[in-house]
Amino acid sequence: MGLTLRLSRVIPDCRSCPLYRFNGCVDNTAGSQRRGSFDNLRTINRHLQTSICLYQAEEGSSNAEDPDDVVNVVYIDRSGKRIPVKAKVGDNILYLAHKHGIDLEGACEASLACSTCHVYVNSAHFDKLPEPEEREDDMLDMAPMLQENSRLGCQIILTPDLDGIELTLPKVTRNFYVDGHVPKPH
Amino acid sequence: IGWSGKAFLSTSCCPKVCIVGSGPAGFYTAQHLIKARQDVEVDIYERLPVPFGLVRFGVAPDHPEVKNVINTFTQTAKHSRCSFYGNVNVGKDVTVGELQQAYHAVVLSYGAEGNRRVGVPGEDLRGVYSAKDFVGWYNGMPSCRELSPDLSCETAVILGQGNVALDVARILLSPLDALKKTDITQPALEALAESQVRKVLIVGRRGPMQVACTIKELREMVNLPGTRPEMVAADFEGVPEALKDLPRPRKRLTELLMKTAVEVPGDKELERRKNATKIWGFRFYRSPTEIFADPSHSRTAGIRLAVNRLEGSGERAQAVLTGEVEDVSCGLVISSIGYKSLPIDPSVPFDSRRAIVPNSVGRVHQAAGLYCSGWLKTGPTGVIATTMNNSFDTARSLLEDVDSGTLDISTGKPGSQIVSMLLEERGVKPVTFSDWEKIDSLEMRKGEACGKPREKLLTVEEMLKILHL
Numbered sequence: 001m002g003l004t005l006r007l008s009r010v011i012p013d014c015r016s017c018p019l020y021r022f023n024g025c026v027d028n029t030a031g032s033q034r035r036g037s038f039d040n041l042r043t044i045n046r047h048l049q050t051s052i053c054l055y056q057a058e059e060g061s062s063n064a065e066d067p068d069d070v071v072n073v074v075y076i077d078r079s080g081k082r083i084p085v086k087a088k089v090g091d092n093i094l095y096l097a098h099k100h101g102i103d104l105e106g107a108c109e110a111s112l113a114c115s116t117c118h119v120y121v122n123s124a125h126f127d128k129l130p131e132p133e134e135r136e137d138d139m140l141d142m143a144p145m146l147q148e149n150s151r152l153g154c155q156i157i158l159t160p161d162l163d164g165i166e167l168t169l170p171k172v173t174r175n176f177y178v179d180g181h182v183p184k185p186h
Numbered sequence: 187i188g189w190s191g192k193a194f195l196s197t198s199c200c201p202k203v204c205i206v207g208s209g210p211a212g213f214y215t216a217q218h219l220i221k222a223r224q225d226v227e228v229d230i231y232e233r234l235p236v237p238f239g240l241v242r243f244g245v246a247p248d249h250p251e252v253k254n255v256i257n258t259f260t261q262t263a264k265h266s267r268c269s270f271y272g273n274v275n276v277g278k279d280v281t282v283g284e285l286q287q288a289y290h291a292v293v294l295s296y297g298a299e300g301n302r303r304v305g306v307p308g309e310d311l312r313g314v315y316s317a318k319d320f321v322g323w324y325n326g327m328p329s330c331r332e333l334s335p336d337l338s339c340e341t342a343v344i345l346g347q348g349n350v351a352l353d354v355a356r357i358l359l360s361p362l363d364a365l366k367k368t369d370i371t372q373p374a375l376e377a378l379a380e381s382q383v384r385k386v387l388i389v390g391r392r393g394p395m396q397v398a399c400t401i402k403e404l405r406e407m408v409n410l411p412g413t414r415p416e417m418v419a420a421d422f423e424g425v426p427e428a429l430k431d432l433p434r435p436r437k438r439l440t441e442l443l444m445k446t447a448v449e450v451p452g453d454k455e456l457e458r459r460k461n462a463t464k465i466w467g468f469r470f471y472r473s474p475t476e477i478f479a480d481p482s483h484s485r486t487a488g489i490r491l492a493v494n495r496l497e498g499s500g501e502r503a504q505a506v507l508t509g510e511v512e513d514v515s516c517g518l519v520i521s522s523i524g525y526k527s528l529p530i531d532p533s534v535p536f537d538s539r540r541a542i543v544p545n546s547v548g549r550v551h552q553a554a555g556l557y558c559s560g561w562l563k564t565g566p567t568g569v570i571a572t573t574m575n576n577s578f579d580t581a582r583s584l585l586e587d588v589d590s591g592t593l594d595i596s597t598g599k600p601g602s603q604i605v606s607m608l609l610e611e612r613g614v615k616p617v618t619f620s621d622w623e624k625i626d627s628l629e630m631r632k633g634e635a636c637g638k639p640r641e642k643l644l645t646v647e648e649m650l651k652i653l654h655l
Contacts, residue, residue: 107258111251113252115569116570116574
């Protein structure tokens with residue numbers, strides 16, 4: 001079977017879905033002014049189209065996992081705790097973090113209008129990432145504690161050669177949980 | 187088997203926290219508290235019937251992505267342990283003292299609603315406005331509705347070189363077609379359609395390496411259709427040599443500024459500039475000393491600027507008067523030199539010199555159970571991300587205090603029950619979050635009719651009327 005179904009891609013690729021083309025998809029409301037394509041991701045469950053929009057299947061549907069698709073990712077949270085995550089090619093680092101309850105904010109919802117998803121990328125993988133576009137660099141300039149290996153999480157899309165990538169959340173605030181307390185996802 | 191007397195004798199109460207202000211500071215503080223403990227209940231009080239503070243009234247209409255954060259705030263507001271009470275003026279309808287009695291902790295996050303005055307003669311002439319009021323006007327802030335700025339002049343001078351100054355410049359010079367598709371208010375759109383402003387000078391007392399704006403906003407000016415930059419090359423003396431030692435953000439910003447001001451552009455850009463009908467530029471090393479009235483005294487005619495030189499370099503460089511002055515004709519002066527927090531209640535400590543509530547990591551000095559977050563805590567600078575970190579810090583301080591027992595949650599507190607009673611006695615009608623959602627839907631429907639994301643309601647009366655309050 002030549003068709004690989006990306007069942008847990010966090011970014012819905014709506015262009016090929018018949019509902020998008022005929023304006024039948026509730027996630028593509030006419031008159032929406034926002035150009036970021038991720039604005040309705042939080043409502044992804046409510047608008048789940050079972051047989052047609054296969055791209056929006058949620059976590060837990062691991063029955064069609066293709067091992068070649070798996071990318072191992074490690075998040076290092078603000079208290080230094082390592083959180084390994086099994087992700088898929090095409091996953092977006094910001095939304096992957098949300099899916100796993102990791103404390104990475106995405107205030108502007110991946111539209112390159114803030115720097116709240118700022119992460120440090122481990123050196124072994126940093127150079128494998130495509131160069132940031134100018135707009136990402138502009139927003140990175142605003143991030144506190146900018147380092148050479150800083151990137152915006154919402155702009156990192158997983159590819160097979162990023163297997164093993166480690167993303168460290170900057171300790172941007174003056175105090176943070178040192179006792180290992182993990183804030184619950186909201 | 188031993189049992190903790192405390193656990194049996196007093197029902198371990200859920201901590202009840204009250205937050206004053208529903209802008210980014212209020213919401214990010216609430217978000218962090220609710221996420222951290224399953225038993226915290228948060229009530230957010232807001233003076234206006236509508237939430238979100240500067241995200242609604244400060245962020246420029248042509249920056250809709252920045253407003254996406256409203257979705258995060260909406261999630262928080264709709265959380266079972268969070269309640270929103272709009273149309274409640276803390277300090278007037280209910281005192282901070284009463285809130286402290288009703289809740290285990292009170293977090294002040296009401297931001298900065300005042301202006302820093304320039305402090306020169308002529309500041310109160312018609313044609314002179316604070317950027318805060320001008321921005322509030324085009325963003326539909328009810329208190330700025332009557333501003334009716336006079337845009338019937340060719341030159342506008344903006345004092346200050348931060349992002350707010352650039353927002354004002356950009357809105358003054360943007361092609362109307364671009365603005366028509368935003369949530370800018372209808373009266374502002376109409377006024378801008380009639381505007382005769384063709385030249386905007388953005389004036390700062392120091393040099394190019396001290397501008398407070400950031401690169402995204404500068405790039406927007408550089409790329410603004412129909413406009414061309416006009417600056418003084420001599421202002422950039424010494425800058426190329428200093429570039430290599432600058433940290434990355436300042437370096438990239440200065441490089442772009444210099445390129446725009448000094449470099450001879452390529453043919454395509456030259457052509458574009460030739461066809462531009464509007465001009466903008468930074469003017470450096472200038473401080474205002476007086477604003478002049480026109481002979482009939484009815485409006486502004488010009489501004490006197492003292493010429494400075496710099497002592498020192500980098501962020502700490504100081505502007506020093508040289509004795510020279512320069513007069514600039516203009517009919518519009520917009521001062522964008524900073525917002526300012528105001529004291530809310532005599533019982534709350536306030537540092538009038540710095541215009542903040544004195545605190546350590548968000549814990550208000552000499553006031554147990556009182557915290558602050560956002561601009562009220564640190565002063566009015568920073569973007570939403572800065573305020574987010576700042577608010578998380580305050581929330582963490584509060585949680586630490588609960589854990590350590592400094593903040594006593596052993597006795598239950600009535601929270602909103604008693605406050606609602608007080609408000610009812612006083613004839614105050616709080617607006618709930620679902621009430622706001624009705625206003626939100628109405629604004630979006632009205633906007634759809636004219637190709638805008640929303641058409642904002644412009645008065646508190648209108649807002650309360652549609653809610654039948």
